[in-house]
Amino acid sequence: MTTELDIIIPVYNDQEGLNNTLASIENQNVSKELIRVLVVDNDSSPAIQIPPTSFEVHLLHCDQTGSYAARNTALTKVQSKIVAFTDADCILDRNWVKTGIQNINITSKQLSKPGILAGEISIIPSKQPETSADLADIHFGMTQKKFVNRGRYGITANLWARSEDLVLLSGFNESLKSGGDRDFCLRAQQQLNASLIYDPDCIVYHPARSKKEQIIKSKRLLGGQFDRAKGNHAKEIAALFLHLRPLIKETLESLMIPVSAKRRLALMFFVYQIRFSTISEWIKLFLRKKKSSRL
Numbered sequence: 001m002t003t004e005l006d007i008i009i010p011v012y013n014d015q016e017g018l019n020n021t022l023a024s025i026e027n028q029n030v031s032k033e034l035i036r037v038l039v040v041d042n043d044s045s046p047a048i049q050i051p052p053t054s055f056e057v058h059l060l061h062c063d064q065t066g067s068y069a070a071r072n073t074a075l076t077k078v079q080s081k082i083v084a085f086t087d088a089d090c091i092l093d094r095n096w097v098k099t100g101i102q103n104i105n106i107t108s109k110q111l112s113k114p115g116i117l118a119g120e121i122s123i124i125p126s127k128q129p130e131t132s133a134d135l136a137d138i139h140f141g142m143t144q145k146k147f148v149n150r151g152r153y154g155i156t157a158n159l160w161a162r163s164e165d166l167v168l169l170s171g172f173n174e175s176l177k178s179g180g181d182r183d184f185c186l187r188a189q190q191q192l193n194a195s196l197i198y199d200p201d202c203i204v205y206h207p208a209r210s211k212k213e214q215i216i217k218s219k220r221l222l223g224g225q226f227d228r229a230k231g232n233h234a235k236e237i238a239a240l241f242l243h244l245r246p247l248i249k250e251t252l253e254s255l256m257i258p259v260s261a262k263r264r265l266a267l268m269f270f271v272y273q274i275r276f277s278t279i280s281e282w283i284k285l286f287l288r289k290k291k292s293s294r295l
Helices: 015-026 067-075 096-111 132-140 144-151 163-169 180-192 211-228 233-244 247-256 261-286
Strands: 005-011 035-041 056-061 082-086 115-124 158-162 195-207
Touching: 005 015, 005 067, 005 096, 015 035, 035 067, 056 067, 082 096, 082 163, 096 115, 096 158, 096 195, 115 132, 115 144, 115 180, 132 211, 132 247, 132 261, 144 195, 158 163, 158 180, 158 195, 163 180, 180 195, 211 233, 211 261, 233 261, 247 261
Parallel strands: 005 035, 005 082, 035 056, 115 195
Antiparallel strands: 082 158, 115 158
């Protein structure tokens, strides 16, 4: 039987997060016969295990480092008409499958051309009141609407496409350390004349990242920018300034967040810590004392 939707979930050392994601698929407000899940273990230690489910799940393995390579491994096994990408630490809204299938079909039919659907990503704070790390991730982290409107791309925590279009694009660029979702969406628009649509009703919930996780991501993004410089020292220097450039905007936006003055100051200090933590990373990369981090 051909299913309607293949859900691709790369996972690296996050068994608990995967279990939570699969549980949220179990709670979807649709027939499970519509769903086929492809979990890709990206060389986790210990190896990922699949808990019992009422829907079809396939466990794949990808030894090549990086979530883009893991997603491409899954794309070779796709059988459904529609593909949705999410992450192993996401909780899917009960209507996520129903809304996503409905809206990507409507989008493609109305536009008479390929459509990429970027669903909303709602950040779940770690506690109440929110910590500085929570506030930073909520306002400056995975803001899908902002990415679609300003950057013309959606991130793979909640991204939908038709399988026939994914074949034409040959999947993700595995050579990239970061920005593979942006590269994918831009190629879809340039090569297929695809429309990128933000869908506020197709929702996944993502736990706010801790300070450590945000520093790791910041270093990874810088590493990706550094790699794209391809040994050009001027571009490597520019990568650092590009990485620090959002500080002014983030500072101004911090002043507008409806929390106490004390918490706004704490948030600004936190944002500066995250941004400037990458300077030592950049020095090591520039002096060739280390390679950029894994995805």
